[in-house]
Amino acid sequence: MPTDNFPTDNFPTDHLSSGTAPKDVSAAGDTSQPRVPDPGAGENKSMRECRTALQLVPHEPGAAKPDPVVVVNGIRRTFGGLTAVDVEHLEIQRGVITALIGPNGAGKTTFFNLLTGFDQPDAGSWSFDGTPLRGKAAYKVARLGMVRTFQLTRVLSKLTVLENMRMGATGQRGERLWAAALPALWRAQERDITDRARDLLKRFKLDAKEEDFAGSLSGGQRKLLEMARALMVEPKLVMLDEPMAGVNPALKQSLLGHVKSLRDQGMSVLFVEHDMDMVREISDWVVVMAQGKVIAEGPPTSIMSDERVIDAYLGAHHDTDISELERVIQVENAHDHAEQRVDREVPR
Numbered sequence: 001m002p003t004d005n006f007p008t009d010n011f012p013t014d015h016l017s018s019g020t021a022p023k024d025v026s027a028a029g030d031t032s033q034p035r036v037p038d039p040g041a042g043e044n045k046s047m048r049e050c051r052t053a054l055q056l057v058p059h060e061p062g063a064a065k066p067d068p069v070v071v072v073n074g075i076r077r078t079f080g081g082l083t084a085v086d087v088e089h090l091e092i093q094r095g096v097i098t099a100l101i102g103p104n105g106a107g108k109t110t111f112f113n114l115l116t117g118f119d120q121p122d123a124g125s126w127s128f129d130g131t132p133l134r135g136k137a138a139y140k141v142a143r144l145g146m147v148r149t150f151q152l153t154r155v156l157s158k159l160t161v162l163e164n165m166r167m168g169a170t171g172q173r174g175e176r177l178w179a180a181a182l183p184a185l186w187r188a189q190e191r192d193i194t195d196r197a198r199d200l201l202k203r204f205k206l207d208a209k210e211e212d213f214a215g216s217l218s219g220g221q222r223k224l225l226e227m228a229r230a231l232m233v234e235p236k237l238v239m240l241d242e243p244m245a246g247v248n249p250a251l252k253q254s255l256l257g258h259v260k261s262l263r264d265q266g267m268s269v270l271f272v273e274h275d276m277d278m279v280r281e282i283s284d285w286v287v288v289m290a291q292g293k294v295i296a297e298g299p300p301t302s303i304m305s306d307e308r309v310i311d312a313y314l315g316a317h318h319d320t321d322i323s324e325l326e327r328v329i330q331v332e333n334a335h336d337h338a339e340q341r342v343d344r345e346v347p348r
Ligand SMILES: Nc1ncnc2c1ncn2[C@@H]1O[C@H](COP(=O)(O)OP(=O)(O)OP(=O)(O)O)[C@@H](O)[C@H]1O
Pocket: 079, 082, 083, 084, 102, 103, 104, 105, 106, 107, 108, 109, 110, 111
Protein backbone atom coordinates (compact mmCIF):
# COMPACT_ATOMS: atom_id res chain seq x y z
CA MET A 1 0.00 0.00 0.00
CA PRO A 2 1.63 3.23 -1.06
CA THR A 3 1.59 5.84 1.64
CA ASP A 4 3.25 8.66 -0.19
CA ASN A 5 1.23 9.04 -3.35
CA PHE A 6 -1.73 10.85 -1.94
CA PRO A 7 -1.76 14.07 -3.93
CA THR A 8 -3.04 16.42 -1.26
CA ASP A 9 -0.56 18.99 -2.42
CA ASN A 10 -2.03 18.89 -5.91
CA PHE A 11 -5.58 19.22 -4.72
CA PRO A 12 -7.10 22.12 -6.64
CA THR A 13 -8.17 24.63 -4.04
CA ASP A 14 -9.18 27.47 -6.33
CA HIS A 15 -12.80 26.35 -6.36
CA LEU A 16 -13.10 26.03 -2.61
CA SER A 17 -14.21 29.53 -1.89
CA SER A 18 -16.56 29.77 -4.83
CA GLY A 19 -18.13 26.44 -4.03
CA THR A 20 -18.22 25.50 -7.70
CA ALA A 21 -16.65 22.35 -8.97
CA PRO A 22 -14.20 22.34 -11.84
CA LYS A 23 -15.92 20.65 -14.75
CA ASP A 24 -12.82 19.31 -16.33
CA VAL A 25 -10.82 17.74 -13.62
CA SER A 26 -7.64 16.36 -14.99
CA ALA A 27 -6.69 15.02 -11.57
CA ALA A 28 -9.45 12.54 -12.12
CA GLY A 29 -7.71 10.78 -14.75
CA ASP A 30 -4.32 11.19 -13.36
CA THR A 31 -4.09 8.59 -11.05
CA SER A 32 -1.97 7.23 -8.61
CA GLN A 33 -0.65 3.72 -8.60
CA PRO A 34 -3.22 0.98 -8.36
CA ARG A 35 -3.67 0.12 -4.75
CA VAL A 36 -3.34 -3.50 -3.88
CA PRO A 37 -5.44 -4.45 -0.90
CA ASP A 38 -3.38 -5.61 2.01
CA PRO A 39 -5.73 -7.75 4.08
CA GLY A 40 -5.34 -7.47 7.78
CA ALA A 41 -3.11 -4.41 7.63
CA GLY A 42 -5.62 -2.24 9.47
CA GLU A 43 -6.04 1.41 8.78
CA ASN A 44 -2.80 3.19 7.94
CA LYS A 45 -1.72 6.80 7.56
CA SER A 46 -2.62 7.07 3.91
CA MET A 47 -6.19 5.92 4.59
CA ARG A 48 -6.58 8.46 7.37
CA GLU A 49 -5.25 11.10 4.98
CA CYS A 50 -7.87 10.15 2.39
CA ARG A 51 -10.54 10.91 4.95
CA THR A 52 -8.90 13.96 6.43
CA ALA A 53 -8.55 15.50 2.97
CA LEU A 54 -12.32 15.32 2.59
CA GLN A 55 -12.57 18.02 5.23
CA LEU A 56 -11.33 20.49 2.61
CA VAL A 57 -14.03 19.57 0.12
CA PRO A 58 -16.91 22.01 -0.16
CA HIS A 59 -20.33 20.60 0.65
CA GLU A 60 -21.62 21.20 -2.85
CA PRO A 61 -22.96 18.89 -5.55
CA GLY A 62 -20.18 18.06 -7.99
CA ALA A 63 -17.37 19.14 -5.67
CA ALA A 64 -13.88 18.10 -6.75
CA LYS A 65 -12.16 15.53 -4.53
CA PRO A 66 -8.49 15.35 -3.63
CA ASP A 67 -7.97 11.92 -5.17
CA PRO A 68 -11.03 10.72 -7.07
CA VAL A 69 -11.30 7.08 -8.06
CA VAL A 70 -14.43 7.73 -10.15
CA VAL A 71 -15.20 10.87 -12.14
CA VAL A 72 -18.55 11.32 -13.87
CA ASN A 73 -19.39 13.96 -16.45
CA GLY A 74 -22.82 14.67 -17.90
CA ILE A 75 -24.24 11.17 -17.57
CA ARG A 76 -27.89 10.93 -18.55
CA ARG A 77 -30.32 8.02 -18.90
CA THR A 78 -33.91 8.35 -19.97
CA PHE A 79 -36.65 5.75 -20.12
CA GLY A 80 -39.23 7.05 -22.57
CA GLY A 81 -40.19 10.47 -21.21
CA LEU A 82 -38.64 9.86 -17.80
CA THR A 83 -35.15 11.11 -16.99
CA ALA A 84 -33.92 8.56 -14.47
CA VAL A 85 -30.34 9.87 -14.21
CA ASP A 86 -28.98 13.31 -15.08
CA VAL A 87 -25.69 13.80 -13.21
CA GLU A 88 -23.69 16.80 -14.36
CA HIS A 89 -20.49 16.11 -12.44
CA LEU A 90 -19.58 13.79 -9.60
CA GLU A 91 -16.32 12.60 -8.08
CA ILE A 92 -15.94 9.70 -5.68
CA GLN A 93 -12.99 9.98 -3.36
CA ARG A 94 -10.54 7.07 -3.22
CA GLY A 95 -10.00 5.14 -0.01
CA VAL A 96 -13.16 6.23 1.78
CA ILE A 97 -16.72 5.02 2.23
CA THR A 98 -19.22 7.07 0.24
CA ALA A 99 -22.96 6.60 0.69
CA LEU A 100 -25.39 7.32 -2.13
CA ILE A 101 -28.81 8.10 -0.71
CA GLY A 102 -32.07 9.49 -2.03
CA PRO A 103 -35.79 8.83 -2.01
CA ASN A 104 -37.27 5.88 -3.89
CA GLY A 105 -36.98 6.35 -7.64
CA ALA A 106 -34.17 8.94 -7.33
CA GLY A 107 -32.07 7.03 -9.87
CA LYS A 108 -29.49 5.45 -7.57
CA THR A 109 -29.68 1.91 -8.93
CA THR A 110 -29.85 3.13 -12.52
CA PHE A 111 -26.72 5.20 -11.80
CA PHE A 112 -24.97 2.08 -10.42
CA ASN A 113 -26.04 0.14 -13.49
CA LEU A 114 -24.60 2.79 -15.79
CA LEU A 115 -21.28 3.10 -13.98
CA THR A 116 -20.74 -0.65 -13.97
CA GLY A 117 -21.72 -1.35 -17.57
CA PHE A 118 -25.03 -3.06 -16.82
CA ASP A 119 -26.87 -0.30 -18.66
CA GLN A 120 -25.88 2.30 -21.26
CA PRO A 121 -26.49 6.06 -20.92
CA ASP A 122 -27.93 8.37 -23.56
CA ALA A 123 -25.08 10.78 -22.92
CA GLY A 124 -22.05 11.33 -20.75
CA SER A 125 -18.71 9.90 -19.83
CA TRP A 126 -17.07 8.57 -16.72
CA SER A 127 -13.74 7.16 -15.71
CA PHE A 128 -12.51 4.71 -13.14
CA ASP A 129 -8.96 5.10 -11.91
CA GLY A 130 -8.26 7.14 -15.04
CA THR A 131 -9.72 4.64 -17.50
CA PRO A 132 -12.72 5.85 -19.55
CA LEU A 133 -15.53 3.32 -19.07
CA ARG A 134 -18.22 4.35 -21.51
CA GLY A 135 -19.06 1.41 -23.76
CA LYS A 136 -17.15 -1.13 -21.63
CA ALA A 137 -18.99 -4.35 -20.88
CA ALA A 138 -19.76 -5.15 -17.25
CA TYR A 139 -17.24 -8.00 -17.07
CA LYS A 140 -14.48 -5.70 -18.33
CA VAL A 141 -15.41 -3.10 -15.75
CA ALA A 142 -15.13 -5.79 -13.05
CA ARG A 143 -11.74 -6.87 -14.37
CA LEU A 144 -10.53 -3.31 -14.02
CA GLY A 145 -11.34 -3.52 -10.32
CA MET A 146 -14.77 -1.95 -10.04
CA VAL A 147 -17.22 -4.53 -8.73
CA ARG A 148 -20.76 -4.34 -7.46
CA THR A 149 -23.42 -6.24 -5.63
CA PHE A 150 -27.14 -6.08 -6.36
CA GLN A 151 -30.18 -4.92 -4.42
CA LEU A 152 -31.65 -8.40 -4.84
CA THR A 153 -28.75 -10.76 -4.47
CA ARG A 154 -27.65 -12.66 -7.53
CA VAL A 155 -26.07 -15.66 -5.90
CA LEU A 156 -26.64 -18.81 -7.90
CA SER A 157 -28.96 -20.89 -5.74
CA LYS A 158 -28.22 -24.24 -7.35
CA LEU A 159 -24.48 -23.91 -6.97
CA THR A 160 -22.69 -24.41 -3.68
CA VAL A 161 -21.30 -21.52 -1.70
CA LEU A 162 -17.76 -22.43 -2.79
CA GLU A 163 -18.80 -22.73 -6.44
CA ASN A 164 -20.39 -19.29 -6.24
CA MET A 165 -17.13 -17.91 -4.91
CA ARG A 166 -15.14 -19.55 -7.69
CA MET A 167 -17.51 -18.01 -10.23
CA GLY A 168 -16.53 -14.64 -8.76
CA ALA A 169 -13.02 -15.18 -10.05
CA THR A 170 -14.28 -14.67 -13.61
CA GLY A 171 -11.73 -12.92 -15.70
CA GLN A 172 -8.73 -14.10 -13.77
CA ARG A 173 -5.83 -15.80 -15.45
CA GLY A 174 -7.21 -19.36 -15.42
CA GLU A 175 -10.05 -18.49 -17.73
CA ARG A 176 -7.84 -17.36 -20.54
CA LEU A 177 -7.22 -19.73 -23.37
CA TRP A 178 -3.47 -19.73 -23.20
CA ALA A 179 -3.57 -20.63 -19.53
CA ALA A 180 -6.13 -23.38 -20.12
CA ALA A 181 -3.82 -24.86 -22.75
CA LEU A 182 -1.11 -25.34 -20.12
CA PRO A 183 -2.62 -27.77 -17.62
CA ALA A 184 -0.03 -27.22 -14.87
CA LEU A 185 -0.54 -23.48 -14.98
CA TRP A 186 -4.27 -23.95 -15.12
CA ARG A 187 -4.26 -26.28 -12.10
CA ALA A 188 -2.13 -23.84 -10.12
CA GLN A 189 -4.54 -21.09 -11.00
CA GLU A 190 -7.49 -23.25 -9.94
CA ARG A 191 -5.81 -23.94 -6.61
CA ASP A 192 -5.14 -20.25 -6.05
CA ILE A 193 -8.77 -19.44 -6.78
CA THR A 194 -10.02 -22.09 -4.36
CA ASP A 195 -7.58 -20.97 -1.65
CA ARG A 196 -8.64 -17.37 -2.03
CA ALA A 197 -12.32 -18.39 -1.99
CA ARG A 198 -11.79 -20.34 1.23
CA ASP A 199 -9.89 -17.49 2.88
CA LEU A 200 -12.69 -15.10 2.08
CA LEU A 201 -15.38 -17.53 3.23
CA LYS A 202 -13.56 -17.82 6.53
CA ARG A 203 -13.36 -14.06 6.86
CA PHE A 204 -17.09 -13.79 6.21
CA LYS A 205 -17.81 -16.72 8.55
CA LEU A 206 -19.33 -18.76 5.76
CA ASP A 207 -16.64 -21.43 5.70
CA ALA A 208 -18.82 -24.00 7.44
CA LYS A 209 -21.30 -23.63 4.60
CA GLU A 210 -18.96 -24.00 1.65
CA GLU A 211 -20.66 -27.21 0.45
CA ASP A 212 -24.22 -25.95 1.05
CA PHE A 213 -26.31 -24.76 -1.85
CA ALA A 214 -26.39 -20.97 -1.93
CA GLY A 215 -30.18 -21.24 -2.18
CA SER A 216 -30.29 -22.60 1.37
CA LEU A 217 -28.70 -19.46 2.86
CA SER A 218 -30.69 -16.77 4.65
CA GLY A 219 -31.11 -13.35 3.01
CA GLY A 220 -28.35 -11.88 5.16
CA GLN A 221 -25.97 -14.75 4.44
CA ARG A 222 -26.58 -14.26 0.72
CA LYS A 223 -25.61 -10.61 1.11
CA LEU A 224 -22.41 -11.72 2.82
CA LEU A 225 -21.74 -14.28 0.11
CA GLU A 226 -22.31 -11.71 -2.61
CA MET A 227 -19.91 -9.31 -0.93
CA ALA A 228 -17.31 -12.04 -0.43
CA ARG A 229 -17.68 -13.12 -4.06
CA ALA A 230 -17.15 -9.54 -5.25
CA LEU A 231 -13.79 -9.59 -3.47
CA MET A 232 -12.57 -12.55 -5.53
CA VAL A 233 -11.32 -10.14 -8.20
CA GLU A 234 -9.37 -8.06 -5.66
CA PRO A 235 -11.26 -4.88 -6.50
CA LYS A 236 -10.22 -1.30 -5.95
CA LEU A 237 -13.79 -0.03 -5.72
CA VAL A 238 -16.64 -2.04 -4.21
CA MET A 239 -20.16 -0.83 -4.99
CA LEU A 240 -22.90 -2.19 -2.76
CA ASP A 241 -26.56 -1.73 -3.68
CA GLU A 242 -28.54 -1.74 -0.44
CA PRO A 243 -26.32 -4.11 1.52
CA MET A 244 -28.59 -3.93 4.59
CA ALA A 245 -31.92 -4.61 2.87
CA GLY A 246 -33.44 -7.80 4.23
CA VAL A 247 -30.62 -8.37 6.73
CA ASN A 248 -31.55 -9.26 10.30
CA PRO A 249 -30.10 -7.16 13.15
CA ALA A 250 -27.64 -9.87 14.19
CA LEU A 251 -25.98 -9.94 10.78
CA LYS A 252 -26.22 -6.20 10.34
CA GLN A 253 -23.34 -5.46 12.70
CA SER A 254 -21.24 -8.10 11.03
CA LEU A 255 -21.95 -6.59 7.60
CA LEU A 256 -21.08 -3.13 8.87
CA GLY A 257 -17.77 -4.47 10.14
CA HIS A 258 -17.04 -6.05 6.77
CA VAL A 259 -17.75 -2.85 4.89
CA LYS A 260 -15.45 -0.89 7.22
CA SER A 261 -12.75 -3.50 6.80
CA LEU A 262 -12.87 -3.05 3.01
CA ARG A 263 -11.85 0.56 3.56
CA ASP A 264 -9.23 -0.47 6.09
CA GLN A 265 -7.71 -2.72 3.45
CA GLY A 266 -7.36 0.20 1.06
CA MET A 267 -10.48 -0.28 -1.05
CA SER A 268 -12.91 2.49 -1.90
CA VAL A 269 -16.56 1.78 -1.14
CA LEU A 270 -19.66 3.31 -2.71
CA PHE A 271 -22.95 2.06 -1.34
CA VAL A 272 -26.63 2.79 -1.89
CA GLU A 273 -28.61 2.56 1.31
CA HIS A 274 -31.87 3.61 2.92
CA ASP A 275 -30.73 2.53 6.37
CA MET A 276 -29.70 5.84 7.95
CA ASP A 277 -28.04 4.12 10.92
CA MET A 278 -25.63 2.51 8.51
CA VAL A 279 -25.10 5.73 6.58
CA ARG A 280 -24.35 7.65 9.77
CA GLU A 281 -22.19 4.94 11.29
CA ILE A 282 -19.85 4.10 8.48
CA SER A 283 -19.85 6.68 5.73
CA ASP A 284 -17.17 9.32 5.39
CA TRP A 285 -19.10 11.18 2.71
CA VAL A 286 -22.69 11.19 1.52
CA VAL A 287 -24.00 11.97 -1.97
CA VAL A 288 -27.72 12.66 -2.27
CA MET A 289 -29.71 12.07 -5.44
CA ALA A 290 -33.24 13.18 -6.19
CA GLN A 291 -35.05 12.97 -9.51
CA GLY A 292 -31.90 11.75 -11.22
CA LYS A 293 -29.67 14.61 -10.09
CA VAL A 294 -27.08 15.00 -7.37
CA ILE A 295 -28.64 17.58 -5.07
CA ALA A 296 -26.26 17.55 -2.11
CA GLU A 297 -22.91 16.20 -0.93
CA GLY A 298 -21.13 16.30 2.38
CA PRO A 299 -20.29 14.43 5.56
CA PRO A 300 -23.19 12.51 7.14
CA THR A 301 -23.89 14.98 9.94
CA SER A 302 -24.23 17.97 7.66
CA ILE A 303 -26.24 16.02 5.08
CA MET A 304 -28.76 14.85 7.67
CA SER A 305 -29.62 18.45 8.49
CA ASP A 306 -29.45 19.79 4.91
CA GLU A 307 -32.74 21.36 3.91
CA ARG A 308 -32.36 20.31 0.28
CA VAL A 309 -32.14 16.74 1.46
CA ILE A 310 -35.08 17.00 3.82
CA ASP A 311 -37.10 18.64 1.04
CA ALA A 312 -36.18 15.87 -1.37
CA TYR A 313 -37.46 13.25 1.02
CA LEU A 314 -40.44 15.14 2.30
CA GLY A 315 -41.52 17.33 -0.59
CA ALA A 316 -43.23 20.46 0.68
CA HIS A 317 -42.93 19.79 4.43
CA HIS A 318 -40.21 22.35 5.04
CA ASP A 319 -40.53 22.51 8.78
CA THR A 320 -39.93 18.82 9.37
CA ASP A 321 -36.90 18.00 11.48
CA ILE A 322 -34.25 15.37 11.01
CA SER A 323 -35.98 12.74 13.13
CA GLU A 324 -38.90 13.05 10.75
CA LEU A 325 -36.54 12.57 7.79
CA GLU A 326 -35.22 9.41 9.38
CA ARG A 327 -38.76 8.21 10.08
CA VAL A 328 -39.72 8.68 6.43
CA ILE A 329 -36.63 6.84 5.28
CA GLN A 330 -37.34 4.01 7.71
CA VAL A 331 -40.89 3.68 6.38
CA GLU A 332 -39.49 3.48 2.83
CA ASN A 333 -36.98 0.97 4.04
CA ALA A 334 -39.62 -1.21 5.69
CA HIS A 335 -41.56 -1.10 2.44
CA ASP A 336 -38.48 -2.29 0.55
CA HIS A 337 -37.90 -5.09 3.05
CA ALA A 338 -41.46 -6.27 2.61
CA GLU A 339 -40.95 -6.34 -1.16
CA GLN A 340 -37.74 -8.28 -0.73
CA ARG A 341 -39.42 -10.82 1.53
CA VAL A 342 -42.01 -11.40 -1.16
CA ASP A 343 -39.23 -11.68 -3.70
CA ARG A 344 -37.42 -14.28 -1.62
CA GLU A 345 -40.55 -16.43 -1.58
CA VAL A 346 -40.29 -16.75 -5.35
CA PRO A 347 -38.06 -19.71 -6.26
CA ARG A 348 -34.91 -18.69 -8.10
N1 LIG B 1 -35.76 -0.42 -17.01
C1 LIG B 1 -36.50 0.63 -16.70
N2 LIG B 1 -37.53 1.00 -17.50
C2 LIG B 1 -38.30 2.08 -17.21
N3 LIG B 1 -38.13 2.86 -16.11
C3 LIG B 1 -37.13 2.53 -15.28
C4 LIG B 1 -36.28 1.41 -15.53
N4 LIG B 1 -35.36 1.34 -14.53
C5 LIG B 1 -35.63 2.36 -13.70
N5 LIG B 1 -36.69 3.07 -14.14
C6 LIG B 1 -37.26 4.27 -13.52
O1 LIG B 1 -36.19 5.17 -13.29
C7 LIG B 1 -36.38 5.85 -12.06
C8 LIG B 1 -35.16 5.61 -11.18
O2 LIG B 1 -35.20 4.26 -10.73
P1 LIG B 1 -34.07 3.64 -9.82
O3 LIG B 1 -34.43 2.22 -9.57
O4 LIG B 1 -32.76 3.91 -10.40
O5 LIG B 1 -34.24 4.50 -8.49
P2 LIG B 1 -33.63 4.23 -7.05
O6 LIG B 1 -33.17 5.54 -6.53
O7 LIG B 1 -32.64 3.14 -7.11
O8 LIG B 1 -34.91 3.76 -6.24
P3 LIG B 1 -35.02 2.75 -4.97
O9 LIG B 1 -34.41 3.47 -3.81
O10 LIG B 1 -36.48 2.58 -4.82
O11 LIG B 1 -34.31 1.48 -5.34
C9 LIG B 1 -37.66 5.32 -11.46
O12 LIG B 1 -38.70 6.22 -11.80
C10 LIG B 1 -37.85 4.00 -12.14
O13 LIG B 1 -39.22 3.66 -12.24
